[in-house]
Amino acid sequence: MDFGSFLSAPELKLKIVTYRDIFQNKALIEDRFGEEYIAKSALIKLDSVDLKNLSLKKGETVILKNSFGKVVVKAEASDSETPHRGIAYMPNSPWSNRLVSTETGGTGVPRFKEIEATVVSAKGEKITELEF
Amino acid sequence: MEKEYYVCTGCGLLCEDIETELEKRAISKVYTACRVGVAHMKENPGTAKFWVEGKNTDEATAIGKAAALLKAAKNPLIFGLDNSTNEAQKKAIELAKKLNATLDDSSSFSFGPLMAALLQKKFKTCSLDEVRDKADVSVFWGADPSDSHPRQLSKFAYFPRGKEKQRGWEEERTAIAIDIRKTHTAKICGNEFYQVPLGGDAEFMEALIAGLSGKLPKTSYKYPPKKLLELANLLKAAKFGVIFIGQDLLYSLETLAPLFRLMDTLNEKAKGDFFLIPLLEAYNMRGFNENLFEETGFVNRVKFEAGSVKHGPEYSVVESLKAKAVDAALIIGSDPLANLPYSIIKELLEIPLITIDPCETLTSKKAQVSIRSGVSGVEAGGSALRIDGVRVAFKPVFESKCPSDEEILFKIMEAF
């Protein structure tokens, strides 16, 4: 019997920093509904220790969640030379925007850059499809 | 035969040296552009398309329906236009006046305040040609042109030889990156990369001002004062310095005051002058801001009302949707369903939507009326303002059946 499955999967709190990526931009222009754009956008890059603590392997999916939304994206280790535990990087995309706070304080500027969310293994769940 | 050069509208640099090869009314080869530019120039389905309620239709039906939806609205929103020509932007301003509409663009949640300050001459700015010819120090702050403006370093800021910069980058130019992560641009800058903790930019600016003024630069996150002083000295020695500001820095600053103080201090303490250029991304955000400024004195977030114009955060795309103040939206060359937070998107889905865009987007798929327009510089001619305000005119690479944004807006206005 797999007793592991009774234990709740490890969960981490993250600060997510979004960024733009030239290859993602190129994929967007070529086909914004295509596989390549999804692969380069629905993605989070974690510190390798965080990835290990979540019992994840490269390319497995994770659930990112906060009070504003929830998405399933792929996780991988970042190539940063300096450790950045608790901070993760995500390409700017409709997936990251699902987690952006609606609190603007009347300024008209959503906090695109300061995303706080929890991360947990999605146990094989597929990447969130963009449907409205 | 003389070579024909075209303009790429893939980003705010508007590169003017693009050569193309055509095959059966489509671009088959693109030379000199970066990989984003190549993808952008090749994006040219060439055929006009009109949809109403998701069904293919003809031009007259789509234009008529769009005009009817806008006319029926009490307070329509016109949003986007950062990827449209100056000519289309001016038409949209005219349309907004006629409809008493709210008008806004993406600078509303990015470069707006910086562009307003620039047009009000609150700091010195210069052209990219001057950067190429004279700059010895370029700072990229929260900016990653290697990814957002791929030819920026090779054409202007770092690698090229310029009139007064004949020996090239190894000897005569310094590129500095200040960022929260090691970006591709930061990698090119090598040792001149200064990593700031998340949200730490304002403090870094204050510390730099202290360093430039001969005081000990201190930060709460204990950035090594020695490194900060080295940076201050490097900037002080500049004969012609430029700071390129990226969107990421703007998201990290509560106000622009520390940035303006830093510019003032640099111009006081450095050997030469210091200039600031915003690294606007969409190819004609600068045009939108300048064209609207010329007309109203504001760069974005306006509402026209019986001959007068109101301005404020309540007229921003985000707040006006949140407050349910707008009751129809005309979206031009923008994909808010992809770019805005989900809760705001939900409001947009509640009202009639009309889109004008060269591509099918998440937003166009949900629109009541969606019109495919020609890609600027490929299928449609016109002019735009480069990130430094230089006007660039362009002609289409080939004659296309796709109407330009300007033509579509003109026809919608005629249909009233």
Ligand code: SF4
């Ligand atoms: S740098 Fe910008 S304008 Fe120049 S080719 Fe690339 S995408 Fe086009």
